[in-house]
Amino acid sequence: MILTVTLNAALDITHHLHRMRPHGSNRVRAVAERAGGKGVNVARILHALGHPTVVTGLAGGLTGRAVRAELASAGLADRMLPIAGESRRTVAVVEESVGDTTILLEPGPVVSAEEWARFLGHVDTLLPDATAVVLSGSLPRGLPEDAYAHLLRLAHTRGVPAVLDADGAALSTALSAGPALVKPNADELTAATGLSDPVAAARALHAAGAEAVVASLGADGLLAVTAQGAWRARSPERLAGNPTGAGDAAVAALTLGLVTGEPWPDRLAEAVALSAAAVAAPLAGDFDPDVHRALRSLVEVRPFRPSPPFATEESVPCP
Amino acid sequence: MILTVTLNAALDITHHLHRMRPHGSNRVRAVAERAGGKGVNVARILHALGHPTVVTGLAGGLTGRAVRAELASAGLADRMLPIAGESRRTVAVVEESVGDTTILLEPGPVVSAEEWARFLGHVDTLLPDATAVVLSGSLPRGLPEDAYAHLLRLAHTRGVPAVLDADGAALSTALSAGPALVKPNADELTAATGLSDPVAAARALHAAGAEAVVASLGADGLLAVTAQGAWRARSPERLAGNPTGAGDAAVAALTLGLVTGEPWPDRLAEAVALSAAAVAAPLAGDFDPDVHRALRSLVEVRPFRPSPPFATEESVPCP
Numbered sequence: 040m041i042l043t044v045t046l047n048a049a050l051d052i053t054h055h056l057h058r059m060r061p062h063g064s065n066r067v068r069a070v071a072e073r074a075g076g077k078g079v080n081v082a083r084i085l086h087a088l089g090h091p092t093v094v095t096g097l098a099g100g101l102t103g104r105a106v107r108a109e110l111a112s113a114g115l116a117d118r119m120l121p122i123a124g125e126s127r128r129t130v131a132v133v134e135e136s137v138g139d140t141t142i143l144l145e146p147g148p149v150v151s152a153e154e155w156a157r158f159l160g161h162v163d164t165l166l167p168d169a170t171a172v173v174l175s176g177s178l179p180r181g182l183p184e185d186a187y188a189h190l191l192r193l194a195h196t197r198g199v200p201a202v203l204d205a206d207g208a209a210l211s212t213a214l215s216a217g218p219a220l221v222k223p224n225a226d227e228l229t230a231a232t233g234l235s236d237p238v239a240a241a242r243a244l245h246a247a248g249a250e251a252v253v254a255s256l257g258a259d260g261l262l263a264v265t266a267q268g269a270w271r272a273r274s275p276e277r278l279a280g281n282p283t284g285a286g287d288a289a290v291a292a293l294t295l296g297l298v299t300g301e302p303w304p305d306r307l308a309e310a311v312a313l314s315a316a317a318v319a320a321p322l323a324g325d326f327d328p329d330v331h332r333a334l335r336s337l338v339e340v341r342p343f344r345p346s347p348p349f350a351t352e353e354s355v356p357c358p
Numbered sequence: 359m360i361l362t363v364t365l366n367a368a369l370d371i372t373h374h375l376h377r378m379r380p381h382g383s384n385r386v387r388a389v390a391e392r393a394g395g396k397g398v399n400v401a402r403i404l405h406a407l408g409h410p411t412v413v414t415g416l417a418g419g420l421t422g423r424a425v426r427a428e429l430a431s432a433g434l435a436d437r438m439l440p441i442a443g444e445s446r447r448t449v450a451v452v453e454e455s456v457g458d459t460t461i462l463l464e465p466g467p468v469v470s471a472e473e474w475a476r477f478l479g480h481v482d483t484l485l486p487d488a489t490a491v492v493l494s495g496s497l498p499r500g501l502p503e504d505a506y507a508h509l510l511r512l513a514h515t516r517g518v519p520a521v522l523d524a525d526g527a528a529l530s531t532a533l534s535a536g537p538a539l540v541k542p543n544a545d546e547l548t549a550a551t552g553l554s555d556p557v558a559a560a561r562a563l564h565a566a567g568a569e570a571v572v573a574s575l576g577a578d579g580l581l582a583v584t585a586q587g588a589w590r591a592r593s594p595e596r597l598a599g600n601p602t603g604a605g606d607a608a609v610a611a612l613t614l615g616l617v618t619g620e621p622w623p624d625r626l627a628e629a630v631a632l633s634a635a636a637v638a639a640p641l642a643g644d645f646d647p648d649v650h651r652a653l654r655s656l657v658e659v660r661p662f663r664p665s666p667p668f669a670t671e672e673s674v675p676c677p
Binding site: 052054056059060061062063064065066067068069070101102104105108128130132134137139140141142143144145146 | 371373375378379380381382383384385386387388389420421423424427447449451456458459460461462463464465
């Protein structure tokens, strides 16, 4: 099974209304809610693809209970660790008349040092059954900024390849722990490296310890820098829709590729197709299976040779 | 004790942030939540004034559990009846930079006929200990529009005077059941009667069966039309603040006056002072005790004789 870790799990609430009047009182027409956080979205997609997954992370309070109740009703195996703090909510206010959404993100709980230590032990009991582990999303308050580095070392000790989707200090402090793959987006690439050129930035993350870097560049598709080579992959057509969750779909596809060991171009084609299929679905964690099927063979994947020369001491073993 | 009924109880969530960017992603700085709904606000104020209260109504799902947990932590006696549906949330987005608030109101649960019948039996077991019952707020979906008329008849049978704060059909269908007091605001007065003149509209509600009508007219204070006479009461100064909950404070004061039987001018002075003190407090259900004390003796209460002649067959006993 693939283990997904969501340290700042959320209850994603969607309010549908005709139009939101700022500074007024607005009656919501319909409410939907489900478990969220990037790792949960990845697990939902893997589950829909028929791949066994286990969801872990931190969940607390009545909001945490609502998160777990929804995981259960979605058929996702839930091994969340309960914490004392109250899990966060996100509220997405969808205005049907303008087709646009306002998002409110609560800060989430403060996790104690004792809870974090307990979580490391908890993950260690789950790793032996995992073929890969996915570490996704923001860190709740109270965790050390190198929390992902701790989890990566734990996975490394157990011989489980780890995929990391994080940003800022959570990403930069984790690179030296050798994640099998990191998946920053364009903004995260720049923030982590100070480099505006995506190729140079991806190379820098690779040089800093990530075995593979796959950057998601929105309409420009994916950019991969790995020890086996470098590729660009993009969809032949640009789909309109909900970009939230497109990155999680790419992570799901890339993690499956890591587990099956299929060639990089195939992994990247699948990641682009699944990502586009996620854009075509209204909720993060869902994808449109027709779009997925239709696009899979149409994605263009082209190798390229990064210049200045791609190979570095860190990424290519010396002869 | 005073029993307050909140049929569409809510979890009131407040999101504090610097400024909300519509159609953007907004990080919330701080979150507060507490039990809400007009009847809960009334009970909170009565409790703060040292008067024994019991909170009843309908609460369901994990949101209902959060409502009840907060009632317990506030020290309010909770006799809510559990229902299968999920209680509603309200989200108030407070923008600190502009001092303004956007409110999102979820629709709330659908209540089954069986749950409603069970609730009527439940209230009947609470009424014998009540000196008054307060019926406040909107009706959840599934209830008959004359739900308050049913509750009023039950209270009447048990000899418990009832205060009603409702609008639309919930108000108009309840008048013939003879509430001891109704407290519409200006908009509700007009909507219920089709009359734009508040005095004429209050008289019409009185004639239709309400023993007393106290209308809250915002900065214009209170207008009372009762079998004992008619009065206008207003604060000498206008306070800036949060008007949500001002009407609930007036209901709390008027219900206490009903229970103690103090003269109408004193009840109205207290209602205006408590209402202004609620405007001065940031959260509905709270009031500023200093404002309350300071204003009590300063409120102007003036009797008036409604013209055309106030007395009607319905409101004044024939000699």
